Amino acid sequence: MVRTMSEPSHRPVDDALRSRLRERLELYMARKKLRSTAQRRVIVETFLEGRAHVTIEDLLEIVRTRDKGIGYATVYRTLKLLAECGVASERKFGDGLSRYELADDDDDHHDHLICTSCGGITEFEEPRIEKLQEVVAARHNFQVTTHKLELYGICQACSSASKKGAGQRN
Amino acid sequence: MVRTMSEPSHRPVDDALRSRLRERLELYMARKKLRSTAQRRVIVETFLEGRAHVTIEDLLEIVRTRDKGIGYATVYRTLKLLAECGVASERKFGDGLSRYELADDDDDHHDHLICTSCGGITEFEEPRIEKLQEVVAARHNFQVTTHKLELYGICQACSSASKKGAGQRN
DNA sequence: CTAAGTGCAAAAAGTTTGCATTCCG
DNA sequence: CGGAATGCAAACTTTTTGCACTTAG
Numbered sequence: 230m231v232r233t234m235s236e237p238s239h240r241p242v243d244d245a246l247r248s249r250l251r252e253r254l255e256l257y258m259a260r261k262k263l264r265s266t267a268q269r270r271v272i273v274e275t276f277l278e279g280r281a282h283v284t285i286e287d288l289l290e291i292v293r294t295r296d297k298g299i300g301y302a303t304v305y306r307t308l309k310l311l312a313e314c315g316v317a318s319e320r321k322f323g324d325g326l327s328r329y330e331l332a333d334d335d336d337d338h339h340d341h342l343i344c345t346s347c348g349g350i351t352e353f354e355e356p357r358i359e360k361l362q363e364v365v366a367a368r369h370n371f372q373v374t375t376h377k378l379e380l381y382g383i384c385q386a387c388s389s390a391s392k393k394g395a396g397q398r399n
Numbered sequence: 400m401v402r403t404m405s406e407p408s409h410r411p412v413d414d415a416l417r418s419r420l421r422e423r424l425e426l427y428m429a430r431k432k433l434r435s436t437a438q439r440r441v442i443v444e445t446f447l448e449g450r451a452h453v454t455i456e457d458l459l460e461i462v463r464t465r466d467k468g469i470g471y472a473t474v475y476r477t478l479k480l481l482a483e484c485g486v487a488s489e490r491k492f493g494d495g496l497s498r499y500e501l502a503d504d505d506d507d508h509h510d511h512l513i514c515t516s517c518g519g520i521t522e523f524e525e526p527r528i529e530k531l532q533e534v535v536a537a538r539h540n541f542q543v544t545t546h547k548l549e550l551y552g553i554c555q556a557c558s559s560a561s562k563k564g565a566g567q568r569n
Numbered sequence: 570c571t572a573a574g575t576g577c578a579a580a581a582a583g584t585t586t587g588c589a590t591t592c593c594g
Numbered sequence: 595c596g597g598a599a600t601g602c603a604a605a606c607t608t609t610t611t612g613c614a615c616t617t618a619g
Contacts, residue, residue: 264573264618285609300576305609321493323547325584325608342541355535361528362550369521370555371512377493379547380532385540434593434598455583470601475584495583495609 243331247277250316250331257314271296272307276317281330282350288329322350322379340377344384346391351384413501417447420486420501427484441466442477446487451500452520458499492520492549510547514554516561521554 254273258265275292276283283291289304308329311317320328322343333339338359342351358378366373383391424443428435445462446453453461459474478499481487487499492513503509508529512521528548536543553561 262573262619266574266618268575298576302577302610303575306574309610321491323491327609342536342539344541345544351539351541353535353539355531358528358531358535361525361531362548365523365525365528366512366550366552369512369523370558371514371521371550371552372558373550373552374515375552376550377547378532378549380536380541380543381545381547382536382541382543388540388542432594432598436593436599438600468601472585472602473600476599497583 246331246334249334250277254311254314254316257316263310268296268299268303269307269310271299272304273311276308276311276329277331281352282320282328283330284326284328286326320377324348338376340379342380342382342384344387345381346383346387349384349386416501416504419504420447424481424484424486427486433480438466438469438473439477439480441469442474443481446478446481446499447501451522452490452498453500454496454498456496494518508546510549512550512552512554514557515551516553516557519554519556 251273257263272288272292275295276288279288279291285301285304285308288308289299289301292299292304308317308319312319312329315332317329318332320330320341322328322341337354339352339354340358342353343349344351362373362376421443427433442458442462445465446458449458449461455471455474455478458478459469459471462469462474478487478489482489482499485502488502490498490500490511492498492511507524509522509524510528512523514520532543532546535541
């Protein structure tokens with residue numbers, strides 16, 4: 230009950246992305262003759278449908294609500310598999326944890342704003358920066374394969390919270 | 400300005416920077432009533448005069464040629480101290496190691512090209528990218544305190560080496 | 570059937586810390 | 595002297611792996 234249609238969680242754009250990724254995974258697994266197990270299916274679905282930037286620990290917790298017995302190592306190995314075949318991207322934001330998100334399409338890269346107060350992560354795209362990166366790389370005869378751009382600081386929510394005098398913290 | 404760290408390049412320009420950093424450290428230590436020990440002096444000098452992007456392990460090895468008995472923990476704690484007072488910057492390039500380099504001046508930030516083949520790290524500056532980062536941050540009402548931009552790929556040396564070796568690609 | 574996949578526990582790998590001892594100020 | 599600093603080893607954290615058992619194909 231109570232599912233009013235007007236609300237936000239449904240993003241048709243991402244559905245298309247997800248099916249592309251699912252397909253990519255299937256092809257990869259077929260080619261490498263990898264097996265589809267109950268655990269993998271649960272982990273992959275949870276990852277694809279879940280929020281971005283999950284840690285292995287996060288994902289394990291969610292996955293275990295669906296299948297009690299799944300172990301850390303299986304989640305770890307499955308995420309590694311997803312990263313290998315270009316379905317997930319591993320990110321390290323310097324807090325010592327590895328995080329995973331849906332892989333971008335080749336032509337559609339995004340970067341991150343990271344709030345050092347609440348830990349919130351926001352994505353952004355700025356094609357002009359990507360262009361300049363190419364310029365820099367060319368200047369050094371460097372062939373870029375990937376890049377990482379992260380802006381660390383205080384997000385809007387935290388800065389208005391501290392203005393009001395309230396504490397923040399996640 | 401471009402400083403390439405993989406080669407034995409000597410940089411007279413940096414002498415001014417080093418004295419500024421030494422002074423900053425002295426002020427900090429005086430203010431906090433920290434002590435100048437033989438170990439710290441060796442570690443700090445080795446760090447200031449050595450090449451950029453050293454790991455703790457690297458630095459320990461060099462330091463021990465000067466003072467056999469220095470322990471890992473002391474190097475670790477001294478680098479942490481240097482980072483605290485703005486003399487060193489800690490960098491993590493995703494290979495699981497922490498690396499340290501001389502801190503930039505406030506107005507003079509640089510970023511990195513990282514060769515995934517030879518591990519070489521080259522520094523670059525591109526003010527237009529910095530500008531655009533500010534634009535992005537403003538768009539999100541985000542107050543940037545620091546940022547990290549890394550381009551991963553194949554450096555010139557490695558790509559010409561593989562050209563000779565494998566004889567394909569152009 | 571048989572090789573891939575799983576779960577567990579232990580190993581790695583890097584970072585941090587507790588503590589007895591040393592030594593700067 | 596007294597507290598800061600050191601060196602060692604042990605504790606931690608997160609990631610990775612060895613292995614015996616299970617199971618997909």
